[in-house]
Amino acid sequence: MVKGSVDRMVQKAPFRSEFAFRARAQNPDLQPGSPSLGSLPGADDITRVQLPNGIVVLARPNHNSPSVIVQGSVSTGGLFDPDEQLGLADFTAAALMRGTHARSFQEIYDALESSGASLGISGGTHTSGFSGKALAEDLDLLLQLLAESLRQPSFPEEQVQRLRAQILTRLAIRAQDTGEMASLMFDEIVYAGHPYARPEDGFPETIENISTEDLVAFHRMHFGPRGMAIAVVGAVDPNQAIEKVAQVLGDWENPGQPEPPVLPPVAPPEDPLTRRVEIPGKYQSDLVLGTAGPERRAPDYLAAALGNSVLGQFGMMGRIGDAVREKAGLAYYAYSSLAGGLGPGPWSVTAGVDPANVERAAELIRAEIARFVAEPVDEDELADVQTNFIGRLPLSLESNSGVAAAILNLERYDLGLNYYREYPDAIRAITREQVLESARRYLDPQRLAVAIAGPPAPGGESG
Amino acid sequence: MQTSFNKFRLSNGLQVLLKEIHTAPLISNWVWYRVGSRDERTGITGISHWSEHMQFKGTPEFPANILDKAIAREGGYWNAFTFLDWTTYFETMPADKIDLAMRLEADRMNNSLFDAEELESERTVIISERQGHENEPLFLLGEEVQAAAFRVHPYHHEIIGDLADLQSMSREDLYNHYRAYYVPGNAVVAIAGDFETESMLARIRELFEPIPSGGEAPRLVRPEPVQSGERRVLVEGPGETTYVQAAYHAPAAADPDFFPYLVTDSLLTGPSNLNMFGGGISNKTSRLYRALVEGELAVSVSGGLTATIDPFLHTIVLTIHPRATAEQAVAALDDEIKRLQDAPPPEAEVKRAVKQARALFAYGSESISNQAFWMGYSEMFGTYDWFLTYLDRLESVTPDEVQRIARAYLRPGNRVLGTYLPSASNSEQVA
Secondary structure, X not given: OOOOOHHHHHOOOOOOOOOOOOOOOOOOOOOOOOOOOOOOOOOOOOEEEEOOOOOEEEEEEOOOOOEEEEEEEEOOOHHHOOHHHOOHHHHHHHHHHHEEOXXXXXXXXXXXXXXXXXXXXXXXXXXXXXXXXXXXXXHHHHHHHHHHHHHOEOOOHHHHHHHHHHHHHHHHXXXXXXXXXXXXXXXXXXXXXXXXXXXXXXXXXXXXXXXXXXXXXXXXXXXOOOOOEEEEEEOOOHHHHXXXXXXXHOOOOOOOOOOOOOOOOOOOOOOOOEEEEEOOOOOOEEEEEXXXXXXXXXXXXXXXXXXXXXXXXXXXXXXXXXXXXXXXXXXEEEEEEEOOOOOOOEEXXXXXXXXXXXXXXHHHHHHHHHHHHHOOOOHHHHHHHHHHHHHOHHHHOOOHHHHHHHHHHHHHOOOOOXXXXXXXXXXXXXXXXXXXXXXXXXOOHHHOEEEEXXXXXXXXXXX | OOOOOEEEEOOOOOEEEEEEOOOOOEEXXXXXXXXXXXXXXXXXXXXXXXXXXXXXXXXXXXXXXXHHHHHHHOOOEEEEEEOOOOEEEEEEEEHHHHHHHHHHHHHHHHOOOXXXXXXXXXXXXXXXXXXXXXXXXXXXXXXXXXXXXXXXXXXXXXXXXXXXXXXXOOHHHHHHHHHHHOOHHHEEEEEEEOOXXXXXXXXXXXXXXXXXXXXXXXXXXXOOOOOOOOEEEEEEEOOOOOEEEEEEEOOOOOOOOHHHHHHHHHHHHOOOOOOOOOOOOOOOOOHHHHHHHOOOOEEEEEEEOOOOOOOOEEEEEEEEOOXXXXXXXXXXXXXXXXXHHHOOOOHHHHHHHHHHHHHHHHHHOOOHHHHHHHHHHHHHHOOHHHHHOHHHHXXXXXXXXXXXXXXXXXXXXXXXXXXXXXXXXXXXXXX
């Protein structure tokens, strides 16, 4: 489920296409490449306070660099979208910073960019997230702009129309992206009749259906303090950080804010399990194959995550990378991923392959999944991924944003403040049998959904 | 940011840069080679990148399937990048495990197998990587623009290489390339993190000094003649979205003009970001965003300079608004450039660009991997001094210099103007 906000299209990076990266799979629990202070976060160095209006504030200091990160989420998202206005929550979140009752769009970004700060708000399925960073001296500004945007957006008509054109362009680009379209189709097969079948950025026709009044109404009804979590990590004293958050968000109220919707169970997908999206003129096809996986809070989540690493992550993309890339030379990337999340996100395998090799790659992947549910992983394989999960933890907590994401996960999934301290023992306790059991609970090699997006199949067949 | 570091040269020519940072129990180990697509003649384009892939395919001591697992097992993060001018490999690991990464790098500097069977399997992997790129309109456009900008200089071709060469290169080509460029005299080791310099240097000597120095790495010297007159490129392909890429011949990183040009670019397209890890900041108050996005001619604007050994390109990329045309957007782009050519920018605007660069530096310095990256990276086209004086040199840029840069470089006669036109909309126009 690759989702990009409009703002991501204008980010600058030091290098663009000049780099030729090796494909690296993402870790399921933590983003790679992030660092730390010698100790894992725990109850004694994370400050957690719940404000009277329900907002949970988390803070952890790091004085090694003069910057600060503010990250968190508000409890509303695409789950609340009406079918005919898919993308409403996403559109609303993206519009919050287009103008507030205190500042115009240019004033907001002038304040941010003049300080070398950044702030973004974007929609998700269950929640809408925000993320900002600044030099510590500019923390007040960052929090002020966040609070203004969340509480008093003005949705200027001109800005809304401009944003709509940007979203429509993004959707037009999505329609040409084999990876995104395969993922979209995959969700439609696996989650038929379930809200997860719906893309949170919507479709062109549903975006056209959304008026400025709809944004105003959605914001008034759904944005509020209940269920909101915010983490402040960096060169700031935790108590001061909490006080600053309370100053700008402590008196926010929205009594009408609805409860999060209860998700229906995921029904087994109906036939046909394989579907294609044709995108003429492309050179490579993307293939997504899999099923619905465990929630992050499921008791067998960690067992499934370890298994997933053996299957398609560890080293050069696990067993699947070995079969599809290293041995057969069929793909630059072929890896598995386990989404977890607040609901039963997908457990899937993704590969980018020559259109002529799609069937061969799918067969190799199916064979690996069949083996994965037929017999326990080797003892060595389990030991490898266990040490990997434990060993990479300090690295994932290197940066302030890594720490912020990690402590927000504690809140989001009720893991407890000492989760990372207890994590090594929890990982080591998992057995090969538990891994096999979790694999069998979710993955049925006969009932895997397969979505393929790419140029029309060679030989002219389609369907 | 802490700036003290140590620089050494071993007897076999290997350069070593060490920087102690004791904020976290991590070490980031990088090995840089002075080889990239600039060293590739016609027939072997893409060979540097392919060689990089082969460096993961094993040595007698670390067979192919052992390498990735050995690092991952210890909780390490690693990757490799091939660029125009250089190729680099890195591992960031818990400090007490870094020896494994160092042994691995010393070993594959000299002992990679380039096994024929592995090489054939990697051929199709890389072709698949290229096909993935070809799915992206901006790759297709960028490749044509770059080729039009460099008729003579080997910056002409993409790093991934041309399909014809990827299909025809032999093991002998690849192995000779490896032998010629992967030698201590052509390499830089850059390590940052939680270690003591003395013992770290001793270990580096132990591992790397026995490797024979090798010969002088061959160089392809083909300077690009001055461009006379604007070049235009049209690429047609699937989709609904039109893109424009304007690429101006720009100074090399070591050229004194590079720094005022960075400020000029920052004013036009947004803050420059030198961080390898950690994103940048938004550019919504940049001149081109305001003119083109706020003016509803484009939905996004991006751009940047690249620090290179030889003069490369300053690129500006526009995603055209669905209700505008490429011509309208380019006219507005040219108006903005003219505004900068006509009058120097306000002092405050220049100062602001410097503050932005300073903040981005602070974000980047959180990461030990970034700190090690910066040392080796700046060594590839200058020295680490280039990096250490980066902010000071930006600070000394004056508004008049920005105007001078705009006049000297941002001329139509100095650019390639590329347009990606969706074939669907094109055929509609025809019909």
